[in-house]
Amino acid sequence: MKKYLAIIGLGLLSTGSMAAMDVYQPIGSSTVLGNYGNRHALSTALGNPASTYLMANLQGFRVSFLGPMAIGFEGGGVSDLNDRVDELVDIFDRDFTSSIDINAIKVEAQTVFNNQGQAAADTFVVNKIAEVLASINTSLSKADGVVSNISQTTYAKFATTVQAPFLPIIYKTRRRGVFMLDASASLVGRADILSDNLTLVGVDGLKAVTSTADLSGVDVSGVDIQSETSLHLKRASDLRFGIGYSEMVSRSPNSALIVGGKLNFHRLALDQKLTVLTEDGDSSVSYGDFFLGREGVSSGIGLDLGVVLAARNYQLGASIANVNEPTFDYTVLGNCTGLAGADLTSCNAAVRFANKGALALADTYTMEAQMTIDAAIKSKDQHFSLAGSYDVNAIADPLGDEYQWATVSLSYFSGNWILPGMRVGLRRNMVGNELNYITAGLTFYRRLDVDLAYAAENDKGNSGLMMSVGYSFTY
Numbered sequence: 515m516k517k518y519l520a521i522i523g524l525g526l527l528s529t530g531s532m533a534a535m536d537v538y539q540p541i542g543s544s545t546v547l548g549n550y551g552n553r554h555a556l557s558t559a560l561g562n563p564a565s566t567y568l569m570a571n572l573q574g575f576r577v578s579f580l581g582p583m584a585i586g587f588e589g590g591g592v593s594d595l596n597d598r599v600d601e602l603v604d605i606f607d608r609d610f611t612s613s614i615d616i617n618a619i620k621v622e623a624q625t626v627f628n629n630q631g632q633a634a635a636d637t638f639v640v641n642k643i644a645e646v647l648a649s650i651n652t653s654l655s656k657a658d659g660v661v662s663n664i665s666q667t668t669y670a671k672f673a674t675t676v677q678a679p680f681l682p683i684i685y686k687t688r689r690r691g692v693f694m695l696d697a698s699a700s701l702v703g704r705a706d707i708l709s710d711n712l713t714l715v716g717v718d719g720l721k722a723v724t725s726t727a728d729l730s731g732v733d734v735s736g737v738d739i740q741s742e743t744s745l746h747l748k749r750a751s752d753l754r755f756g757i758g759y760s761e762m763v764s765r766s767p768n769s770a771l772i773v774g775g776k777l778n779f780h781r782l783a784l785d786q787k788l789t790v791l792t793e794d795g796d797s798s799v800s801y802g803d804f805f806l807g808r809e810g811v812s813s814g815i816g817l818d819l820g821v822v823l824a825a826r827n828y829q830l831g832a833s834i835a836n837v838n839e840p841t842f843d844y845t846v847l848g849n850c851t852g853l854a855g856a857d858l859t860s861c862n863a864a865v866r867f868a869n870k871g872a873l874a875l876a877d878t879y880t881m882e883a884q885m886t887i888d889a890a891i892k893s894k895d896q897h898f899s900l901a902g903s904y905d906v907n908a909i910a911d912p913l914g915d916e917y918q919w920a921t922v923s924l925s926y927f928s929g930n931w932i933l934p935g936m937r938v939g940l941r942r943n944m945v946g947n948e949l950n951y952i953t954a955g956l957t958f959y960r961r962l963d964v965d966l967a968y969a970a971e972n973d974k975g976n977s978g979l980m981m982s983v984g985y986s987f988t989y
Contacts, residue, residue: 540967543963548922553569632726708746711741715738744789748784812843828891840880846875885905885906954966964982
């Protein structure tokens with residue numbers, strides 16, 4: 515059972531190829547800059563589709579080289595995760611039934627019989643058994659409270675983004691329309707504990723005892739503690755291809771209005787797995803295979819729209835992601851036909867958890883529409899900028915976690931090869947885990963971008979870390 519718990523602390527962190535959908539967790543320089551499109555940071559073109567117009571050269575191509583590649587972790591109770599896992603292991607390994615000693619009860623009953631007679635001995639036996647069972651149930655109730663607290667406050671979540679090499683590609687035509695091609699591979703996973711009460715079983719014979727004579731026929735070899743407390747894993751992996759277009763629709767001496775749109779073609783694989791922690795057998799599917807698998811694939815197309823008002827010393831933007839809100843289906847749990855061993859135990863447990871409303875056997879995920887606004891005060895060449903962006907509404911990611919980002923940033927992009935570009939900022943999730951990230955990034959030689967975000971543990975016990983690296987051709 516310890517090996518199942520160990521995945522929470524170690525297994526997730528050792529899984530190899532991982533990624534997240536950009537709209538929920540940022541990648542590249544957007545980690546610091548948010549949805550603000552800065553022409554010196556090519557990865558910010560993945561936000562507002564109108565911002566690609568700002569990235570393009572006067573006429574011709576602009577391409578990336580490698581990345582950005584990003585990885586992120588979020589979790590609850592992470593600082594004392596090992597202690598919580600050890601505590602859970604101790605609970606399930608504890609011998610709650612050691613106080614059930616039939617021979618000791620017989621000896622004490624004989625003493626009562628010698629002093630007070632048969633009736634008193636029979637009463638003593640009944641009361642003693644009730645006392646022993648009540649003591650065990652009291653211990654189980656305390657253990658249930660600990661398990662429930664762990665399940666409510668402890669989780670581990672990982673995410674990574676892998677952008678296809680040389681993408682995005684941005685091309686401005688002679689008519690000044692700008693096209694963009696973009697592709698990425700994505701996966702995000704989460705592990706939670708679903709708690710179930712510890713139950714004393716195999717005591718029907720004890721409860722039926724009414725006299726000392728009944729003790730001789732009692733068999734306590736089947737007395738045990740049962741619980742379906744389980745590890746619940748969810749995974750979403752996406753292969754995405756995007757094509758966008760932006761164009762300047764009006765211009766004045768001081769500003770330009772740009773509009774853009776983008777179609778994202780998704781091949782999204784959604785799956786979930788449940789493992790009963792007290793089950794000694796091995797599942798037929800390993801955790802590594804589960805997270806890297808592509809079960810439950812469905813396709814969909816998302817439409818993004820955006821607008822940017824760009825002026826000499828300021829920039830305003832607004833965008834809506836997934837206007838049409840495509841829907842995708844998870845693989846279905848609860849079909850236990852033909853299963854055996856640990857797989858059957860976990861399948862039956864999934865059905866019971868679903869009946870209690872703890873999970874959905876046939877789950878679906880909708881890419882909800884989300885509106886984001888951004889604004890920046892900047893220098894004419896956009897080397898200096900003070901910017902902010904804000905998601906107007908909250909949405910849930912494929913694993914059910916809510917995100918509504920608010921960001922503020924200060925950035926300087928160097929015009930020479932020696933002095934690095936620098937950016938710092940703050941990023942806050944206004945809902946869900948309510949993490950506050952401190953963000954910072956550097957651009958070396960006008961090509962290599964390194965961005966970090968760190969959220970210390972908050973009042974809810976949640977913390978997070980994000981890192982992104984990308985290399986693009988010079989602008």
